[in-house]
Amino acid sequence: MAEYDRGDEREVRESPFQTLTKHIAGLKIQNGDTDSSEVDDEPKVVETIESLCISCEENGETRLLLTKIPYFREIILMSFSCPYCGFSNTEVQSAGQIRERGTKFTLKVTDLEDMDRQIIKSDTAVFRLEDLDIEMPAGHGQLTNIEGILNFILGDLEAGQRRRKKEEPELWEKIDGIVQPLLKMTLNQNFPFTITLDDPSGNSWIEPSSMDKDSKYQKVEYPRTAEQNESLGLGEAPDETNGHHTTDEFPPPSPNGLTAHVVPQIPSTTSPSDDTTTLEDVDILAGQNYSLPTACPGCTRPAHLNLQLLKIPYFKEIVVSAVMCLHCNYRSSDVKTGGEVPAKGKKIFLDVREPEDLRRDILKSETCCVKIEEIGVEVTPGTMGGRFTTVEGLLTQIRDDLKSTVFDVGDEEEGGGDSMPEDKRKAWEIFFNKIDEAIKGELQYTILLEDPLANSYVQNFQAPEPEPKIREEEYLRSEEVDEELGISDMRTRMGDRGEYEREEVQSGDAVAGREEDVEAERARAAELVSQATVAGASEGSRISDSSL
DSSP states (O other), rough: OOOOOOHHHHHHHHGGGHHHHHHHHHHHHHHTSOOOHHHHSSOOOOEEEEEEEETOEEEEEEEEEEEEETSSEEEEEEEEETTTTTEEEEEEEEOOOOOSEEEEEEEEEEEEHHHHHHHOOTTTOOEETTTTEEEOOSSOEEEEEHHHHHHHHHHHHHHTHHHHHHHHHEEEEEEHHHHHHHHHHHTOOOOOEEEEEETSOOOOOOOTTOOOOOEEEEEEEEEOOOOHHHTTTSSSOOTTTTOOOOOOGGGOOTTTTTTTTTTBBBBOHHHHHHHHGGGOOOOOOOEEEEEEEEOOEEEEEEEEEEEEEEOOOSSOEEEEEEEEETTTTTTTEEEEEOOOOOSSSEEEEEEEEEEGGGOOOEEEEETTTTEEEEEEEEEOSSSOOEEEHHHHHHHHHHHHHHHHHHOOOOOOOTTOOOSSOOHHHHHHHHHHHHHHHHHHTOOOEEEEEEETTTTOOOOOTTTSSSSSTEEHHHHHHHHHHHHHHTGGGOOOOEEESSSSSSSOOOOOHHHHHHHHHHHHHHHHHHHHHHHHHHHHHHHHHHHHHOOO
């Protein structure tokens, strides 16, 4: 990216995420092709461009159509055709901005209606069929449905199978082992199966449904790596010799008051050989703000990570963090909890019965699942990250995130466009009306926070006494959950060589077995004590009889 001075700071902020439509409109105005009134009043529906055919090297015709997809955003449909050799091709590209985070969609396909869901795969997305371990790499944008993309993969795999059967029977047999179950999927005979769509640009999408429950549909946003940003043209990967930016490259705290009170500025050098203060020498004090240099997830340029340690009464310590980039104006926040990993997970039930309950503080960790059966809401872990807010704030965030997924930002009034089916439009209207009623306190419901790490919290107005509206239940994690959370591979014990070694962490099943053993030992001990008491009483009786 070109360097700009402070006078061009606004241009630097907007350039990494500038929409293509604004860029095209700006070029037309600058080049004098048309004036602003023509851009607004007489937009071209289809743009036709003469282009070279890659098959016969004659001139063909490419047609471009800028359109908006319901539930999603603006895209460009491209169609090429050659009148000389008959070659044709279609492709889809995003016309919107590159999102600040990458997105990964996961869908469990269970019936015919799921096969009709729309799917947009950008040229930077990777589509995977998890059950068959098939991956469709980045490089070709598509606007289709799930059935269509499965047929596309099936066609690619079946191409040349007759030749392989004669010339390479072993390869034919391996591919046929994938083709047959994939063929059953396209014929709706192999339900259920799971698909994923991972796009670092955030411009791919799988159509959601208001009836999705039990983690059937998941959308997870994640920060891009430096390599992913480089592939998207947003920045260069870190130098292999250093692996990180130097402290001098990071801009000073903003004078607008956002970080003016941040103390101290923790240096990035952590080498024991240096005389500078390292992270291990810094005492993190509750209530103090701290600033760390970091790389912006949006543009990979130097940014600031602001931290503050807070203590929640009757709970534990949490760390509130916020990333701010002065170059691309990227901002994000997150909440992390401290303390050891508990042996059990926890479920918290909150009965919302009156408007006062909406003002309760609530902490949703990044591993927590939120369920509200009365509304039909289920937020899977990783979807929203950590949030420390109120009940009203949490519901508002859930509503806004869902609306941005369904209608895109600024499209709520249009209801997804004219092409959205009327039954789906009404279903979404009923769904969002219920959430609005819950936010206003006009609906009674129960919020369930299910956290395998027991790092979530709901404010108790009667603390330290229990409150009837709040119920807590502990449960044992399964081995699969421990494996997914990385608990099984934790290294927390210092070995003889001064290095951390792997420690066998007891899983939920092991904890249950250990508790059963303890209870059995207690029962046997109580039985022995009882027998000894009876024996002692009998002996004492005999002694008394003999003395008489």
